[in-house]
């Protein structure tokens with residue numbers, strides 16, 4: 001799998017000069033403390049790091065952005081600004097709902113994620129292992145038709161899985177008491193308990 005190979009390659013690159021952003025191979029030309037991030041808040045991506053922090057949202061991951069580096073991208077002399085860890089590992093902006101599935105470029109749909117986990121997530125076409133901690137987005141339980149919703153799952157329902165767009169809210173004919181449920185647009189118009197879904201607050 002692509003990402004595993006890349007990760008092994010990265011692990012084997014420990015002897016590389018430290019002033020390169022790992023994985024990206026960008027040459028660092030200037031560094032700034034992370035406290036200077038507010039100077040760049042006109043860019044949405046930096047605003048996201050300012051408001052949501054620079055730690056990878058994956059619970060088990062210890063990658064935290066601690067500095068801003070300005071880099072030169074090899075060959076084309078293009079410049080780029082990247083948030084990196086102490087040892088120059090890049091933090092990236094993750095779209096909670098992928099752009100390919102209609103996710104928007106807005107603050108509520110963005111979260112900090114290290115490069116490794118972001119790649120792992122985008123390689124996961126089945127969506128099985130997408131784990132969004134509930135604490136990483138502002139949750140709303142006020143579900144309406146047309147909303148994009150997430151299903152709560154995992155131990156203690158503390159993780160979210162993108163589910164889809166609500167097509168109707170009505171009594172579920174398959175439920176013994178006809179509980180009001182939500183129906184999701186899709187092949188099977190699947191039914192879900194209203195209490196098991198949430199949406200991102202505006």
Ligand SMILES: [Zn+2]
Nearest residue numbers: 056061114117
């Ligand atoms: Zn991570």
